[in-house]
């Protein structure tokens with residue numbers, strides 16, 4: 004969603020800030036803005052892409068070595084120039100960019116208007132600029148601390164003031180801020196990917212902390228002005244990971260990175276001698292995990308489907324009772340979290356507001372809360388008791404691809420670990436370990452079918468609706484495949500448990516409503532073939548994803564995509580790949596903005 008970049012140093016800030024905004028474009032936004040401190044202070048805003056703002060800044064060529072910039076994803080007020088950040092105070096001296104939501108902005112705004120402040124936007128953010136103005140008496144940092152004490156809600160903010168051209172003030176509560184410290188320059192951003200090309204020395208700000216940045220230096224205090232001593236840490240994002248390389252889109256690059264994503268997920272985590280997975284991040288809680296009776300998995304979107312897959316796997320390999328819950332609904336359920344309940348939060352970004360809120364609720368109720376997160380140092384990673392990193396590498400495309408494959412790999416390892424500490428046998432564990440090791444090459448083999456899948460996309464992409472069906476381990480894959488088509492190609496797609504077809508959706512089937520059937524030769528194969536027959540009887544077209552060498556589908560389906568054979572628990576790691584490619588090729592053929600689909604954000608930081 005919204006993105007912040009800030010700079011103070013010995014270089015002209017404009018290019019660095021615009022470049023930083025471009026790095027954050029993948030998060031999703033609808034307007035952008037920049038403020039640079041110089042003799043007269045420069046402020047420019049635009050609706051639409053960063054390229055529009057860039058052109059404006061290129062023409063104006065403002066100089067100045069301190070500034071802040073922002074991409075806005077509208078919440079309060081439409082995407083207009085007036086509502087775009089940075090916002091300024093009444094005098095036009097102070098500029099502020101904000102991620103998050105000020106929940107008590109209405110009473111604050113009323114009070115500030117009564118004091119004589121003049122507002123120019125419909126945003127909640129603008130109150131922050133005026134609140135700081137009101138608290139400012141020559142010390143910007145102190146004014147920020149004082150103003151934030153009155154704020155309810157979440158924020159990550161960047162503030163500059165014409166009277167302090169050598170400072171940027173950053174603060175956070177519930178919305179990430181990372182500082183980047185270079186030789187004669189300091190940067191800050193809401194996402195480390197905006198800093199990676201300048202420095203690898205970073206500092207993650209904690210909730211309720213305020214940082215004063217000067218060129219090459221930083222000072223952190225609490226909101227209550229207690230000094231905080233924290234060193235920098237090494238950032239692990241390579242420049243290569245941030246570039247598309249030979250690929251036309253990040254999404255395609257990330258689909259093709261999946262063999263390595265699985266290798267990274269498995270690296271150093273398989274113990275063949277014991278038929279078990281080793282997950283260092285869970286060692287400190289192994290005793291509690293062994294005593295656990297009940298597992299609740301919370302997550303959103305693609306991560307939710309990974310959780311749904313995990314339910315089947317944990318149930319197969321352990322005696323745990325497993326529930327998967329949409330994080331956004333978790334708080335509305337009256338769950339009886341007993342002492343031996345474990346809650347697992349799954350998130351690529353580690354910043355999803357619904358998942359964060361749900362895990363806080365689970366902690367409040369005394370559950371052991373674990374995390375499976377991709378972004379190192381993210382809020383979810385820091386707020387869980389223990390957890391495992393996906394190590395999928397940075398994922399730029401808004402559509403999750405490699406992070407999903409990585410998640411379901413690691414969830415299988417978690418279930419294996421839990422199973423082996425219960426009654427799962429060495430032999431059963433070993434079979435899964437051997438199957439997992441085959442996955443990277445098997446995904447590589449599927450990727451060679453990309454051109455043929457593009458031909459299928461050509462044949463089917465004029466359809467207005469699709470049905471995706473699967474059973475058991477393949478049911479979450481049907482849901483995830485349908486989500487990919489919806490979000491990237493903007494084609495309506497329904498994911499369904501194949502057995503549910505006859506309870507309603509079969510009424511939709513006609514020659515214009517194709518079905519993608521997940522039909523590998525696993526324990527549910529015969530049943531899904533019956534479902535395919537039901538569709539054929541109603542003249543529905545069918546694309547089947549099945550196991551290599553299965554020639555029994557014959558005339559029953561219109562098109563077949565084959566995937567290599569593996570254990571049925573592991574086959575979803577393969578069947579998802581053609582569905583990602585199908586959605587990708589449909590989207591390209593339809594001229595969609597594949598990496599930045601409309602209305603979507605990579606990291607959803609509002610509830």
Ligand code: AGP
Pocket residue numbers: 303304305306349350351352353354355358401402403404490603604605606607
């Ligand atoms: C997936 O393609 C989506 N863009 C979205 O559903 C995403 O999975 C969801 O917002 C959860 O994000 P997270 O994994 O970062 O928590």
